[in-house]
Amino acid sequence: MNNVLVLGATGKVGRHVVGQLRERGRRVRAVSRSSPDRFDWADRDTWRPVLADVDTVYLNVWGVVGVADPAEFTQLAARSGVRRIVALSGRGDGGEDFLLTTPYGPWAKAVADGERAAQDSGTEWTVVRPCWFAQTFEEDPKLSDVRAGEVLIPVGEGTVPFVDAVDIAAVAIAALTEDGHQEQVYEVSGPRAMTFAEAVAEIAAATGRDITCVPVRLAEYVEHLVDRGYDRDAARAQAGPFQWLHRGNTGFLSDGVLRATGREPRDFAAYARRAAATGVWSASGVRRTSRSGVSGR
Ligand SMILES: NC(=O)c1ccc[n+]([C@@H]2O[C@H](COP(=O)([O-])OP(=O)(O)OC[C@H]3O[C@@H](n4cnc5c(N)ncnc54)[C@H](OP(=O)(O)O)[C@@H]3O)[C@@H](O)[C@H]2O)c1
Incomplete structure (x- = not known):
């Protein structure tokens, strides 16, 4: 492959x-709506060209809602000679009735x-x-x-074992480049279930800033987002996953990183130190470096 x-x-x-992938010397066609080889779920004319000479x-x-069915694309991929597909999914997005009936439903579906x-x-x-x-x-x-120093938390004591995107990518890399991962569903989490307040405390420690958490009800959170410029539907969709946390049972740990890569996932504190070093969370929002590849927009 x-x-x-x-x-x-x-x-x-x-x-x-x-x-x-590039570090491993693989040939990669990296696409999105903004890449030179453009791919847009909403524009089927962009699908076939990006599949040329691709086997994986x-x-x-992301972006498929309301414009396409992913099965159209994967069927086309198979007809074009693709032999392996690794799908990024999401915990709790695998068809739970609850999530599907919230405003987050179209994304979960x-x-x-x-x-x-x-x-x-x-x-x-x-x-x-x-x-x-x-x-x-x-x-x-x-x-x-985080930049404003006050984080609204609409989830009470609900916990999440936040996972580092670098670890998610490592699981995907194993599946993309090695044999032995076929027909596996890798449930992937970080090593520690945390409340949002605990996560924010790690960010405060990593940045050396005072960042307070403000518990709010979901409805207040939606209003906060509307005040920030979100339209109401988008604000409700953003709040959707938090409803899931209110129901509990979101803090369970999964062993996908260990199973797929043979090593344990990184702790949130290590992630927070790495991200803080880029300056993404400084009050002015100025980044110092992105050499680690830490994301931020
Ligand atoms: N964020 C989480 O905590 C989380 C947790 C579990 C699962 N997930 C799942 O992970 C997936 C990724 O979500 P994310 O929030 O992390 O987003 P993301 O992958 O960080 O960003 C979305 C990507 O899709 C591209 N994109 C957006 N609209 C597109 C379109 N119409 N056609 C083609 N490409 C498009 C964007 O690039 P351009 O803008 O350049 O097109 C960008 O590269 C989602 O399926 C989500 O449900 C996310």
Whole structure:
């Protein structure tokens, strides 16, 4: 397996997948709507060209909602000679009725569809199903809160074992480049279930800044996002996954990183130190360096 197509190549996981593949000397076609080889779920004319001479696909369905069915793409990929598909999915997005009936539903359904599209494509397949990314704190709306020094927490004591995107990418890399990962669903988490307040405390320690947490109700959180400029539907969709945390049972640990790579996942504190060093969380929002490849927008 040599020629790998990476969808969502500028994404939080995708950029690390591209980097780690290139470090291994693989030929990579890295695509998104903003890449020179443009790929847009909404524009089928862009699908066939990016599949030329590709035998392996990293599938990220972000952007598919309302414009396409991932199965159309994976079927086309199989007909074009693709022999292996590794799908980025999401914990709790695999078709749980609850998530599907929240405003987050269309996104949750897209991810579940992406899993099935890989599994039903007739190619070798692997599903990488992570929980909440640690890098969530490097993009809005959490990023603005962290920079402002006050983070609204609409989840009470619900816990999440935040996982580092670098570790998610490592699982994907194993599946993309090695044999023995076929027909595996890798549930991927970090090593420690944390409340959002504990995660913010790690960020405060890593940055040396005072960052307070403000517990709010979900409805207040939606209003906060509307005040920040989100339209109401987008604000509700952002709040959707937090509803899931209110139901509990989100803090369980998964062994996907160990199973796929043979090593333990990194702790949130190590991630926070690495991200803090880039300056992404400074009050002025100025980044000092991105040499580690830590994401941030
Ligand atoms: N974030 C989390 O905590 C988390 C947790 C579990 C699972 N997930 C899942 O992981 C996946 C990635 O989510 P993310 O939030 O982390 O996003 P992301 O991968 O960081 O970014 C989205 C990527 O998709 C590309 N993209 C956006 N719209 C597109 C379109 N219409 N056509 C083609 N490419 C498009 C973007 O690049 P351009 O803008 O250049 O097109 C970017 O590269 C999602 O399926 C999500 O459900 C996320």
